[in-house]
Amino acid sequence: MAEDSIAALRFGEFRDFISAKFLLTLGTNMLAVLIGWKIYEYTKDAFMLGLIGLVEFVPALLLSFFVGHWVDISEKRSLLLWCYAFTVVLSCIPLLFCSDYFTWRFSEANMILALFATMFLLGIARALISPSAFSLIHQLVDHEVLQNASTWNSTSWQFASVIAPAIAGFWYAKYGGDSIFLTIIIILIFASWLIYRIKPKPILYKQSENVLASLKEGIDFVLKNKAILWAISLDMLAVLFGGAVALLPIFADQILNCGAEGFGWLRAATSMGTILVLLLITYFPIIENPGKKMIMAVIGFGVCMVVFGLSEWFWLSFLALFLSGVFDGISVNVRSNILQFKIPHEMKGRVNSVNSVFVSSSNELGAFESGVTAHWWGPQRAVAIGGMVTVGIATMVYFKVKSLAKLTMKYEGS
Secondary structure, three states: OOOOOOOHHHOHHHHHHHHHHHHHHHHHHHHHHHHHHHHHHHHOOHHHHHHHHHHHHHHHHHHHHHHHHHHHOOOHHHHHHHHHHHHHHHHHHHHHHHOOOOHHHOOHHHHHHHHHHHHHHHHHHHHHHHHHHHHHHHHOOOHHHHHHHHHHHHHHHHHHHHHHHHHHHHHHHHHOOHHHHHHHHHHHHHHHHHHHHOOOOOOOOOOOOOHHHHHHHHHHHHHHOHHHHHHHHHHHHHHHHHOOHHHHHHHHHHHOOOHHHHHHHHHHHHHHHHHHHHHHHHHOOOOOOHHHHHHHHHHHHHHHHHHHHHOOOHHHHHHHHHHHHHHHHHHHHHHHHHHHHHOOHHHHHHHHHHHHHHHHHHHHHHHHHHHHHHHHHOHHHHHHHHHHHHHHHHHHHHHHOHHHHOOOOOOOOO
16 A cells, blocks of 8 residues: 655755765766776776675675774764765875875875775775664654665665666777776765755664673664564575675676676666665555565575576576566565664664675675676586575575564664
8 A cells, every 4th residue: 555655755864964975876887887987997807806795795794893882972963974075085085196296106005905995995984874864864764764764765775776787788888998997086075065954863872881891782673683683684684695796897808798887787676676666666665574575585686687697688687687686675674673763773783784794795795796706617517506505595584483464563763
């Protein structure tokens, strides 16, 4: 049944928040796409593409648990503003090292090192931004529209993910990198200004004297709540084994022969499918049997990855990625709502940091896994086998994990 699909958008600060998130995602995704393409141009090595993911994963893994505690005891809006400003600084590094105006000063090895350093620092920024933004949402809207706000939050992120790769691919193919790097900087500055417009919010968690006890509290909460644990574990395993994003430059260059523009379309295909289903979910939210639907969506995602891995036709590959995005959008929406509805406000930072280790960071670790397996077996076989593993894991969860299958979307925030 349809509901008020724009209920959350009636809150002015929430509009500023998702607009800023859209611009941040747009800018950082464009930056990541260009960095991946640049590194592949310099090295022509699948392992180096995988190494990008590992470099971004390491700081997120090392910082996530402590960041969650820090977020819970901090004023979220101010912390988020500093994080956004930090991304502005990071976006200047590729321009300095890879611009046609500056490359004469640096060797190719130094340019590659600078790009990896940018991704490492971006991993630090993302480790802070994810729990900060997640914890701020419920302070921007009434809890009656929290599910709608969560859906719009996911939609904003996915919509930017759709546009960013296509813009980056087309722009780079036609004009080169200098002007797009400057545009990214402007986009991130404007995103920071939108966060600045939001008023500071009260701190809901009183600092514990024992930081380790506070961190343990967040971990214990996840371990004791099986629906949360299995929801984020299933998504982590799907991303870890079933992802193919890191290998798209190889597929575009060597298998599908579609160049930079085709690479942009392939990079956008998954998010195009996701944004479509998330827009539908704003009108028809997933209420009945969300856990079962999430598991089936992960199975569908894995099947799409098998098809993509085996395909040598551009449009079949594009369709497989598009449908994988549809299934992923269902999974993303269910998981996001589970975390918003089942976690007390004062623990959102710590629990979301655990989620970041399981899911957000697994994007980067999955990229490393894809690069290594592609180096061993070749990219097509690596993606197809990863998809099969994803289908097997999700099928096992469907039959073995009853707590996730019986999940209901009932608000439990304090």
